[in-house]
Amino acid sequence: MLLPPSPRTVVSSLLVCAATLLAACSEKPDSGPIVASAIGAAPALVDPAKGQLDPSARVLLDSTAQGLVRFDAAGQIEPGIAERWSVIDNGTSYIFRLRDAEWPDGQAVTAAEVVRLLRRQLVPRSRNILAPFLTAIDEIVEMTPEVIEIRLKRPRPDLLKLFAQPELAIFRVAPSQSGSGPFRILAQRGPVARLRPAFDPSRAADDQAAEPSTDANVKLIGERAAMAIARFDAGLADVVLGGSFIDWPIVLETRIAPIARRFDPAAGLFGLAFNNRDGVLANAVNRAAIARSIDRAGFTAAISPEWESTVQLLPEQLDSAAPPALAAWTQASGPDDLSPRATIDAWRAANPGTITMRVALPPGPGATILYGYVAGALASLGIAAERVAPDAPADLRLIDEVAPYDSARWYVARACQPCGGVAQLAIEAAREADSPRLRSQQIAAADAALASDVAFIPIARPLRWSLVSPRLRSWTANSRAWHPLNHLRPDTN
Incomplete structure (x- = not known):
């Protein structure tokens, strides 16, 4: 029987293929325009009113609009x-x-x-x-x-x-x-968009800075992670943007210097939302048993020893009226408490039959590692796991998002996918609150209700990384994990 290749074998194969494709390239970014690889599809200007933007589309839109x-x-x-x-x-x-x-x-x-x-x-x-x-x-x-x-x-x-x-x-x-602006699209072909600084009408016509040097241009490439990493490893790119836990195992298979590997202290959510409340998942006790069974510390350490796990929804108190709530399942078990397996077996005794749980995850080696830990936890409870696409109907769905702003309401609203009625009412009341005090009280109530309801399984904070060459001295780690192309080096600010 043929065994599936290991994640490490897949990663190595991706890098070999990418390096082969790049071997004929001759462009060297030692000087001149920045070459930026954004992990994602070919960069395209997409109207945000029509839906979520691909990561490379976000970079292009931010750069030109x-x-x-x-x-x-x-x-x-x-x-x-x-x-x-x-x-x-x-x-x-x-x-x-x-x-x-x-x-x-x-x-x-x-x-x-x-x-x-x-x-x-x-x-x-x-x-x-x-x-x-x-x-x-x-x-x-x-x-x-x-x-x-x-x-x-x-x-x-x-x-x-x-x-x-x-x-x-x-x-x-x-x-x-x-x-x-701050850039205009000079030319675009396939996955490559060539950008130049936009003209500033406030400058005098005779101002020499009105026509920036071509060194201020940027070549933006949208491509798969393996290609972007291999391009940087070959010295053909100055920066790789948009890295997440999905792609980090690929970086570990390269010889890229540690000093070029940069992490952001990203604030946001990384965990599993319960998208289905039928059958075994109708009971909060059963959802808690599943949450307890996942070895979150083992998973984060398998991706990166520096990546810390968490069991709380909020990263800190933020604008909530109370410190982050902790679910009962995060506490040490008492002598009379059922084990997670015993909890599920008790439900199965009253509801005989096979239990299968669909887990929605993106493709990529990091997600494969996560699936291994989640599937292993479910197997320990006698539950079969099935991996499905991110947008497919699912019982558990990964949420891996950087918070767009610093309010605890964003966290509780995103974790409700769905959640119990008490939490939903508190989230809505926080949205409608006409004073900061009332808003913070309702956010605290929603956080506590979500913890009691076990609507979300916190695992960590989002892992966000970039690969950065020494010439980009202005790259700065930040909680938004956002790096505008016009702020990558002093002479392009």
Whole structure:
């Protein structure tokens, strides 16, 4: 009987194939434009109102269509199309003054068009992934040709961090898909987009900086992880962006120097949501037995010894009124407590038959390792595991996401996939809260309810990594795990 290849064999084969394809390449990035590989599909300008963006599409959109504000190299807010802003009326009004900016066709960016484009991302039919977290917005209005106001129903101190995300870039769908910079697409063919800095209309015509050197250009390549890693290993790329736990085992099979391997202290969720509440999963006690059985510390150590596991949903208290809640299953078992296997066997005695659980995971060696740990835990309970695609119907589904802003409400809302009625009511009450105090109380109630309900199995915080050459001195680790192409080295800021 033929045995399936081990993850290490698969990783090595991927690298050999990728290295062979790159062997004929002659481009050397020792000087000149940055060559950036983004793990994902070929970079394409995609309208965020139509759904979730591929990682390389996020990079391209952020590079060519800035929002009102942006993230800098450290993940902090900096001006985008808005040169300055103020917050008034107890945090319920944000007023933005736009700077001089223009579209690729030379037309000026106006407040009226910015208002229209932002409204488009927030209408009920929009599939923008940030829309559910922007329901506090009452209206967006043009005050003058250079000033817009965003009026809120309730104060939201984290609004700017949401508006800095690529999903809220000021993106023109028609007459052509485009933005106002900081880069323009010079040429695009297949998986390669060549970018050049956008012209700044505020500069004088005789300003030598108005025409940047070609060294400020960027060659952005969207490709599979094995190709991106092999390209960097061969010295044909300056940076690899968008790495996660899925691809990290591939890096470990290379000779890439440790100094080039960079990690972000990413804040977010990494764990398994219970997507089905039928049969054995209808009972919180059974869900807790499954959660207890997963060796999360063993899994994270198998990926990286530096990757720490966790058993709590919130990374810290954030804007919750209470410290992170801990589920009962995380505590030491008492002498009268049933073991996880005994718990499931008791349910099986009353409900005879085979139990099969579908686990939705992405492809890749890191996910294969995770599946091994999850399948092993289920097998110890007498449950058969079946691996399915990320978007397939499933009983357990991986959530691996970086938080777009620093509110505990994002964590409880994303962990509810679904969750019990008490948690759902608290999450909705937190969204509708008209004061920070009430909001924080409802968030704490939701966190406690999710822990009691066992709706989510925390495993770790998201693992995010980049490969960075020494010439990119401005690359900075940050909790957003976001690295704008115009902030990778001093001469491209």
